[in-house]
Amino acid sequence: MSLIEASTKEFGNITVFLHSLGSFCYRIEWYSKMTGASISLARIKKGKYIVIRKWAAIRGLTDVSTEFDRANQAFIHLLNNVDVVKGKDDLIVAAKQHCVNLFAKSEGLKPISKPSLPKPRLQGAIGKQVVVKSRLGNSQIAQGMLLQLIGNQAEIQVNPEHIEAGQLRQKFYTKQVFIC
Incomplete structure (x- = not known):
């Protein structure tokens, strides 16, 4: 390389x-x-x-x-x-x-002169401690570190006390997380 x-x-x-x-x-x-x-x-x-x-x-x-x-x-x-x-x-x-x-x-593509470069809503929270809540927002589903955004999912390294079924990394269908 x-x-x-x-x-x-x-x-x-x-x-x-x-x-x-x-x-x-x-x-x-x-x-x-x-x-x-x-x-x-x-x-x-x-x-x-x-x-x-x-x-x-x-x-x-x-x-x-x-x-x-x-x-x-x-x-x-x-x-x-x-x-x-x-x-x-x-x-x-x-x-x-x-x-x-x-x-x-x-x-090998033609130059792209005016691309649309929106900032995804969750992008500023990557690498921070976050809370994922239910769709209604009345209950907490998980808490942990936001690792990456994959389409309409957020991949989180869940804190040990919030682990379900032994999975340290989990993906959640959400467009909103709450920064701790």
């Missing part, structure tokens, strides 16, 4: 890297100096992509990965799970735009 120097760019406390993994494979990495965490989209081979979140060592969390067979799904997952902690909105949008440009170039 080699870093492609001309593609490395800093946006405040965010750095975006492009790594070459061979002739047709690449890795786009979003690193947050504020959290010490990174998230990467890697094209392993044609039709196989993986998005990996690496937490800061001090957090003591194991890495989270999700596999995809379509580039667009993997890329949207990457953008929905990047760290936005204490980042200015204009710098976050510029960093996401840079990722869009790197992705389009790496996939």
Whole structure:
């Protein structure tokens, strides 16, 4: 794996890297100096992509990965799970735009001039302690660390006292969590 120097760019406390993994494979990495965490989209081979979140060592969390067979799904997952902690909105949008440009170039797509880059509602809570409540909001279902957003699900590393059926990591269909 080699870093492609001309593609490395800093946006405040965010750095975006492009790594070459061979002739047709690449890795786009979003690193947050504020959290010490990174998230990467890697094209392993044609039709196989993986998005990996690496937490800061001090957090003591194991890495989270999700596999995809379509580039667009993997890329949207990457953008929905990047760290936005204490980042200015204009710098976050510029960093996401840079990722869009790197992705389009790496996939051999036409340049994407005006992408829609909404900030998912739960994105600022990634890596924080959260509470998941029932749809009516009257009872607590689980409490733990929000690890990633997968479509309309939130994956949470549940606190030991809230574990059901021995699963440390659980996915919940929700668009709302409450920060502790």
